[in-house]
Amino acid sequence: MKLLDKYNRISLITTILVIIITGVVYYFTISYILTAQVDKDLVVEENEIFDYVKVNQKLPQIFKSDDLKIIFKPAGNETVQRQFINLNYWNDKDHDRESGRSLISSVLVNGTKYHITIIQSTVETEDLIQLIFLITLGIILMLIVVLIIINRLVIRNLWLPFYNMLAQIKLFNLTDHNTISGLQTNIEEFKDMNEEISAMSTRVRRDYEELKSFIENAAHELMTPIAVMNSKLDTLIQTSNFSEKQGELINDVYNTVGKLTRLNKAMLLLTKIENKLINDQEQVSIKTATEDALSQFQEIFAGKELKLHSQLGDVQTSASKAVLDILLNNLLTNAVRHNIPDGDIYVTLNEKELIIKNTGKPDPLDTQQIFQRFHKAPESEGSGLGLTLARQICENYGLTLTYSYAQNLHVFTVGF
Amino acid sequence: MKLLVVEDEAGLRESIREYFAEAGDVCETVKDYPSALQKINVYRYDCIILDITLPGGNGLDLLLTLKQNRFPDGVLIVSAKNALDDRLRGFDLGADDYLTKPFHLSELRARVMAIVRRKSFDGNQLIVFREIQLDVLAKSVLIHNVPIKLTKREYGLLLYFIANKGKVISKNALAEHLWGDGIDMADNFDFIYSHIKNLRKKMIDAGCKDYIYSAYGMGYKFSD
Numbered sequence: 001m002k003l004l005d006k007y008n009r010i011s012l013i014t015t016i017l018v019i020i021i022t023g024v025v026y027y028f029t030i031s032y033i034l035t036a037q038v039d040k041d042l043v044v045e046e047n048e049i050f051d052y053v054k055v056n057q058k059l060p061q062i063f064k065s066d067d068l069k070i071i072f073k074p075a076g077n078e079t080v081q082r083q084f085i086n087l088n089y090w091n092d093k094d095h096d097r098e099s100g101r102s103l104i105s106s107v108l109v110n111g112t113k114y115h116i117t118i119i120q121s122t123v124e125t126e127d128l129i130q131l132i133f134l135i136t137l138g139i140i141l142m143l144i145v146v147l148i149i150i151n152r153l154v155i156r157n158l159w160l161p162f163y164n165m166l167a168q169i170k171l172f173n174l175t176d177h178n179t180i181s182g183l184q185t186n187i188e189e190f191k192d193m194n195e196e197i198s199a200m201s202t203r204v205r206r207d208y209e210e211l212k213s214f215i216e217n218a219a220h221e222l223m224t225p226i227a228v229m230n231s232k233l234d235t236l237i238q239t240s241n242f243s244e245k246q247g248e249l250i251n252d253v254y255n256t257v258g259k260l261t262r263l264n265k266a267m268l269l270l271t272k273i274e275n276k277l278i279n280d281q282e283q284v285s286i287k288t289a290t291e292d293a294l295s296q297f298q299e300i301f302a303g304k305e306l307k308l309h310s311q312l313g314d315v316q317t318s319a320s321k322a323v324l325d326i327l328l329n330n331l332l333t334n335a336v337r338h339n340i341p342d343g344d345i346y347v348t349l350n351e352k353e354l355i356i357k358n359t360g361k362p363d364p365l366d367t368q369q370i371f372q373r374f375h376k377a378p379e380s381e382g383s384g385l386g387l388t389l390a391r392q393i394c395e396n397y398g399l400t401l402t403y404s405y406a407q408n409l410h411v412f413t414v415g416f
Numbered sequence: 417m418k419l420l421v422v423e424d425e426a427g428l429r430e431s432i433r434e435y436f437a438e439a440g441d442v443c444e445t446v447k448d449y450p451s452a453l454q455k456i457n458v459y460r461y462d463c464i465i466l467d468i469t470l471p472g473g474n475g476l477d478l479l480l481t482l483k484q485n486r487f488p489d490g491v492l493i494v495s496a497k498n499a500l501d502d503r504l505r506g507f508d509l510g511a512d513d514y515l516t517k518p519f520h521l522s523e524l525r526a527r528v529m530a531i532v533r534r535k536s537f538d539g540n541q542l543i544v545f546r547e548i549q550l551d552v553l554a555k556s557v558l559i560h561n562v563p564i565k566l567t568k569r570e571y572g573l574l575l576y577f578i579a580n581k582g583k584v585i586s587k588n589a590l591a592e593h594l595w596g597d598g599i600d601m602a603d604n605f606d607f608i609y610s611h612i613k614n615l616r617k618k619m620i621d622a623g624c625k626d627y628i629y630s631a632y633g634m635g636y637k638f639s640d
Contacts, residue, residue, distance in 0.1 A: 223496035224425050227518035231431035234521040237584045237635060238438065247632025254588045254634065261518055296595070299569075299607050 003159070008151050015143055023136040030132060034125045035101065039084055042103035045070070045118050053107050059114065067121040069100075075115040080106035089119050098123050161185035165194055172201060174208045216271045219264050226264065229257050259383070266385040269326065270373075273392050278320050286315045286324070290349055293328040297336065306339055310347040317416065319397055327393045330386040331356050331412055337382055338410070346409070354414040364405030371401075417441040417532055420461045422452040422478065423494070424471050428517075432465065435521040436528075439582065449473030456482060456489070462532045463490040465524070466511075468497065476509060483510045490531035494519065520589035526579040545578050546640065547624055559622040569594055570615040577628065577638035586635040612636060 045068065052060040062070050069089065082105050089100050102119040161183045168180045180201045183194045233254060242250065272278060290312055301308050317324075335345050335358035343359035369375045371391045376384035390412075394401040400415040419436055421443060423429040429445050436443040444461075446452045449472035456464065456478065464482075468475040479491055491510070496517045507514070512531045515524060533541065533552065543550040549558040555571055557564055566574065576593055577585070587605045594608070616628050629637045 220496050223517045224428070227496070228425060228427035228431070230518040231428050231435075231521055234586065234589070235431045235434055237586060237631070238435070242632040242634075244633050247634040250632075251587070251634040254586050257518075258588050258592075303607050303610075 004151065004155055007155065008148065011151065012144060012147060015147060016140060019136065019140045019143065023133070026132065026136065027129060030129060031125075034122075034128065038101045038120050038122060038125065039103070042084070042101065042118050042120055046103055046105050046116065049116060049118075050107060053109050057110055059107075059109055067124075069117075069119040071117040071119075072114050075106055075113040077113075080104065080113070080115055082106070086122075087119070091121060099126065158187070161187065161190040161194070165190070165197065169197065174205060179205070212271055212275065216268060219268045219271070222260075222264055226257060226261055230261075233257065263383045263385070266383045266389060270385060270389055270392060273323065273389070273396055276396060278323055280320045280322070281318050282321060283316060284319055284321050284324060286317055286354065287312045287349060289321065289324050290328060290347065290354070293325065293332055294347065296329075297332050300336055301345065304336060304339065305342045306336065307342075307344050308347065309344060312347070312349040313351065315349055315351060315416070323393055323397075327390055327414070330390045331414075333382070334358075334386055334390075334412070335410075337380060338377065344409075352416060354416075355411060356413075357409040357411045359408065360410050362408060365403060365410065367403050370403060417462045417528070418460075419443045419528065420452075420455055420459075420464045420489075421445045422447075422464065422470065422475065423467045424448060424469075425467075431521060432524065435525065435583075439525070447471070449475075449478065452478055453481065456487065457485075460487065461489045462535070463492060463512075463528045465492050465494060465528065468493060468495040479509045479511055488535065490528075490535045492524075492527055492531060494524070520586065520592065522576070522580045522583060522585045522589045523593055525583075526576050526593070529579040543575075543578055545581065545627075548574075548578070548619075550575060550578065559619060559624045562622060564618055564622045566615065566618060569611050570618070573611055573615055577636070580638065582637070582639045584631045584635050584637045590636070 049060060049070070059072050062072075069092070083103075085102050085104065087100060087102050088097050089102070090096075091098050091100075098121055100119045100121045102117055105116045105118070107114050107116055164183055165180075171178070172180060180194075180198050182198065183190060185191055185194070233250065237250060290310075294308065294310060332345075335356050338360045339345065339358050340360060344357075345359075346355070346357040348355040348357075371387050373388045374384040376382055391401045393399075394414060400413075402413050402415070404411045404413070417436075419441055421429055421432050423432065423445070424447050426447070429447065433443045433445050444455065444459075446455055449470045452466075452470070453473075464478075466475045466478060470478075475493065475495075479493070482489060482491065490512045492513045492515060493511045494515045494517055512534070513527050515527060530552075533543075541551060541553045543552065547560050549561070550556075551558075552575070557566055557571065557574065572594060573590070576590070587608055590608050591605060594611070612628060616626060620626055625640070627638050627640055629639070631637045
C-alpha cells in the first residue's frame with residue numbers, strides 16, 4: 001500500500017467518524033434545546049389558563065390556533081400527574097395526524113377538577129432537525145471530496161522530492177558514472193536524506209573505484225613475475241638433456257603458467273571494459289569480423305570434428321574492432337569448449353541478432369549463474385571469465401546477451 | 417645482431433641476454449632510464465628491446481629521443497600493460513613492434529629477427545638455412561631451389577623455427593605464436609602436432625633433411 005493511500009484512508013476514516021459523532025451530539029443538543037423551548041411555550045400557556053381561571057372562575061374559551069391545541073375535560077376524582085409527553089395527535093387544521101409535544105395538567109374551577117391537555121405541534125422542529133441532518137451529510141461528502149483532492153495534490157507535491165530521490169536511487173549503478181544529485185527542497189527531512197544518500201553513493205563509488213584499481217594494479221604487477229617465470233622456463237629447457245618424465249613436468253608448469261597468464265589477462269580486460277577505457281570506435285562489419293573469427297577457429301573445429309553451419313548477413317555497426325573480436329572469440333571458444341565430439345555449431349547473423357548455437361550436454365545451463373565471474377563447469381579448462389567478459393562487452397555497447405536452450409542446442413543470442 | 421635490452425626486472429633481463437647471446441648475438445643490457453639514454457646516444461643497435469615502465473623515466477621518452485635524433489635502430493616495446501592506447505602511442509612514436517608481457521623468448525627472438533630483417537639496408541628478404549630458402553616478401557619457400565607449397569600456418573612455423581634454430585621451443589610458445597592470444601584454446605596441442613607432421617612430410621618429400629626434432633615431449637627443436 002502506498003503511503004498516500006494509507007494516509008488517505010486514515011484521514012478519511014477519522015474525519016467521517018468525527019463528523020458522525022459531531023452530528024449525533026449536534027442532533028441531541030438541538031433537540032433538547034428545541035424541546036425545552038416548546039415546553040416553555042406550553043408552561044406559558046398553562047399559566048395563562050391558570051391566570052384566567054383565577055380571575056374569571058371559569059374555563060377560558062378555546063380558540064383554534066395553528067399549532068396549539070387545548071383540551072379540557074372533567075377529571076372526576078382521579079389524580080392528574082403533571083407531565084410533558086410526546087404524542088401523535090389529530091391536527092384539526094391540517095387534517096392529518098402529526099407529532100406534537102403535550103403538557104398534561106389540571107385546574108380547579110369552582111370546586112370541579114378539570115384535566116388540561118395542551119398540545120403543540122413539533123413538525124417544524126422536526127423539519128429543522130432534518131435540515132440540520134442534511135446539511136451535516138452534505139458537509140461530510142464535501143469534506144471527503146476536498147480531502148481527497150488536497151491529499152492528491154498537496155501530499156503528492158510534498159512527497160515529490162522523495163519520489164525523485166527514489167528514482168535516482170533506482171537508476172544508481174556502480175559501473176555507470178552518473179551521481180545522485182542534490183534535490184531542490186526546503187523540507188528538512190528530505191534534505192537530510194538527500195545529503196546522506198549523496199554522500200553514501202559517493203563513498204560507495206570511491207570504494208568501488210579503489211577496489212577496481214587495486215585489482216587492475218594487482219593483475220599488472222603479477223604480469224612481471226609471470227614473465228620472469230616464463231622466460232626462466234624458456235631458458236631452462238635449453239640447458240641440457242631431460243628425461244621424458246622431466247619433460248612432462250616442465251610441460252605441466254608451462255601449462256599452468258599459461259593458464260595464469262590468460263586468467264590475468266581476462267581480469268585486466270574485464271576491468272578495462274568495465275571502466276570504458278577502450279574507446280577506439282569505428283565502423284566495422286560484423287560479418288567480416290565473424291568470418292575472420294570462424295576462419296581462425298577452422299582448425300579447431302576440424303580437430304574436434306565439429307560441423308559449422310553459418311549463415312551470415314551483411315551487418316555493420318560502430319564498435320571497437322578489438323573488443324568485437326574478443327566478444328566473438330569468447331562466444332566461439334565457449335561453443336567449442338562445451339561441445340561434444342562430432343557435434344554442430346550454428347552461427348547466424350542478421351539485422352537483429354547474432355546467434356551462436358552449439359550441441360553439448362543435454363541439460364539447459366543455469367541462466368542465473370553462467371554469466372557470473374569464475375562460474376564454470378567442473379571439467380572446463382577455461383578461466384571462468386569468458387562469458388562474463390562477453391556480457392560486459394554487450395552491456396557496454398548497449399547490446400543484450402541471452403542464453404536459452406532449445407531443441408537440444410545451447411543458444412547464445414547477441415541482440416543488436 | 418647487436419641488441420640492447422632495456423628492462424628493470426633482473427630475471428627477465430638476464431634470460432633475454434642469455435637466450436640471444438647463446439645464439440651468437442651481441443646483447444647489452446641496462447636496467448634504468450639514465451643508463452639507457454647514455455647508451456642510445458653513443459651506440460647504434462640493430463634492435464632495442466624496450467620496457468615502458470622504467471626506474472627514472474618512461475621508455476616511450478627513450479623512443480622519442482631515438483626518433484628525434486633520427487637514429488635508425490629498430491625498437492620492440494615490451495610492456496606489462498596491454499592497454500590499447502599504450503600500444504597505439506608506441507606505434508605513433510615509431511616503435512616497430514609491441515610485445516605484451518609475459519612472452520616466450522622464442523617469440524621475442526622471432527619478432528626481433530623480423531624487425532632487423534625489415535631494417536636491413538641491403539633489402540635482402542631472403543632467409544637461407546642450408547638447402548632451405550625463405551622469401552619473406554613473397555612468403556614462398558624453396559628447397560634445393562625448388563618451390564614447395566606450404567599453408568600459411570606451416571610457413572609461419574618454419575619461419576619461427578629458423579628464427580629460433582638450435583633452441584628448444586615449447587609447445588606453448590608454438591601454440592601462442594600460431595593462434596595469438598585472442599583465442600583461449602592455446603592449451604590444445606593436437607593441432608600443433610598435425611601441423612608439424614605435415615610440414616615435416618612436405619620438406620622431406622622435397623628432399624630436405626629432417627631438421628625438426630621432438631624434445632622430451634614438451635616441445636620441438638630445429639637444428640642440424
